[in-house]
Amino acid sequence: MAAVNRPVQYLATLFLWLASLHCAALVIPEDRADAMYHSYDGGGVTIDGPSILVRKGFKEKVSVYANYYQDMVSSASIDVLTSGSKYSEERTEYSIGADYLVDRALLSFGYTNSTESDYDAKTFSFGVSQDFFGDMTTLSLGYSRGDDEVRRNNSDGSSDFVGDAQRQRYSLGLSQILTRRWIISFSAETVVDDGFLRNPYRQIRYIPSIGGEVGYAPEAYPETRNSDAFAVRTMYYLPYRASVRFEARAFNDSWGIKAENYEIRYTHPIRSRMLLEIKGRRYSQNQADFYQDLFPFENSHEFMARDKELSTFSSNSFGLGLTYEFAFKLPFAKKHSASLYWDFIQFDYENFRNALLSKKGSEEEIAKYRVGEEPTYAFEANVIRIFYTVNY
Template sequence: MWVSNQEKSSFVACLSVAALALPGLMQTAQAGRVEESYNADFQYGHYSESSSRIDVNTYEAALSAPIGKSMTGSVALVKDVVAGASPKNNALVNGEIKQVISGASQKALTSECGKSICDSRDGIAPSITYFFDSGSVNLNGGFSRENDYTSRYVGTAFSKDFNKKLTMANFSASVAFDEIDPTDRPALKGSKTTQQYLLGFSQVINKDSLMLSNVTFAYSSGYLSDPYKMVNFYDGGLYVDSRPDTRPRDKFQFAWLTQYIRHFGDFNDAALHVDYRFSTDSWGVNAHTAEISWHQPVGDGWQIIPRVRYYSQDQADFYQAVGNGDALQKGVYSSDYRLAGFGAVTAGIHVSKEIVGLTPLTHLKFQLGGEYYNHSAGLQLGGNNASNFADFNYFLITGSFNLKF
């Protein structure tokens, strides 16, 4: 069963974000610098939602290697295994809105995992970077496939140093082509295209401070609905009809991220990271994200990183917990809880151990992390009780190790 891109932002993407912490997957261009060693990274992540709704296991591996004196090549592999149940619509029960969770279909009951959502995703993402004296150019791409969803993308990135290497400018562009083929709803088969552009810079303020900022523009067109979500329509509290989730066929997005990093030599070379991100789109979803983390070395190669993140978003213009006649006339409607107004708080901690000077390895690093996420309508900026029926939480646990040789 396909789970939409937005749903993946609720769980699989959490694992993908965690994977970005892998050194091999963070081989972003550093101007004029070629990684001279081979890097191998492996990570496992487990995501579990409350009420036994969704469980995801993710396995990721990445390998990067120098190519001559001016290039680095890398390839990343990922496998996600998803099982569980997901909200499919909302219903009025004695005047109160309740989420309806997808039940195990007969097909699912005879499948290996016996769940209504039982799927896996396999993906590969190769990349090559060319370095020159004051910058770098990167070409990348990727392909992933699951039972009813196929995605392909190509991209490029460019970075250049200025101001005696105290300033770096970055630009990237990518385009993705996705095909959606619902297993039990062939009439809703569709495709979509997403273009994304990033422009940013980093600035060394002084010997202890660094600031990074970037803006992202994206445009998606095509089939942007979720074929497995439905909207129940009511008139005067009485059930009228049920229609497939129907969203606009295009979306513009803008996001601005700023990060400040401060080094504290008196605290054993600790570092404070403070992030703020604002995003908005043509669907009316305005979102704010603030995060703070403390990177604390504790001696003998150990490091502890506690962090806290707060997120708040407004509901989409066409979101309704249950549909009414006006939405039906307009032709766009969704009761997907991910498009509702809500807030979320995440708290987590990562512990790592680095060992240097091994033979034949030059570097070995282990990392273990965990986080707790609480999604609540009441946590939205300004407060909101309208969609508290969709409140939930999850746990995410990750483990990884990096080898250099």
């Protein structure tokens, strides 16, 4: 605990010190309410539900918000079908928070509570933002702590507690105005995980003994994970009214994973009431040190994972978004708009094989693909966000 508390105290001292400086002019976030329907459909998984966010400011000093969010999950993913059967469940998340303008520094506090049948998560966060250099530079610091409880549901409807997990995040952000048209921002974040970090249902598979069938056993993960991520984002206002945004991010962690992603986004107004957004994104990562698609035998390693999110893979995304601001006025609102965003994502795994082709399927498939020789897995996902926004 001492190792965890020291950086917290260190950052808390810096927060208070920064908050006491008098040299900047920040404002609280604008008042708005959003009602969104979200949908994810890909790889045998469909997740959809609502998200409602309301934010209201008082006397230009305090802004409070509340967010209700729900996931309705129906999963027949390759993980689920390989070692279990299709399931449905719900996750509900409530968030509340406040931003407080004090001595011209913006202090932020937040709390999130997420519950599902086998997983509870509580997260506290706080941060501070401050402008420098004639308001051309904005510095932000953040800290959050999450405490999770992991359970395993049994087929008879009961559930067993399997472990706790703690997550702490330390973030630093710096945005800089470069010219009248150009702005850039840098982000760094360290995440420290401790506790039960694996999925209690997912299994590794190992080579069958001669004449036997492929074996399955629970995954075994380390109980700590530390990661660092660094990102740069920049936006440029084009010679006509449109903007282009570029993002690059690099990531590495103590499990041996290195990842990077790049994104370019173009935003273009159409007449006076519409905004069109087009974007492309590429993500790639290498595997965790203890990941294997097929282990040589049961308990062959101290740590073993067969989570495709810990394998070597890449994804490509294409996104389109459209926002329309309504012409008719609401009596209490400055403006209101409707938005539709669609993202199409292709996932291509390099060393995660489609185990269903040797486990299930026709006799020909079983004969064609021996365990460990199946084609690598790939799938596509569609992500939809539809939301209505009122600014007041």
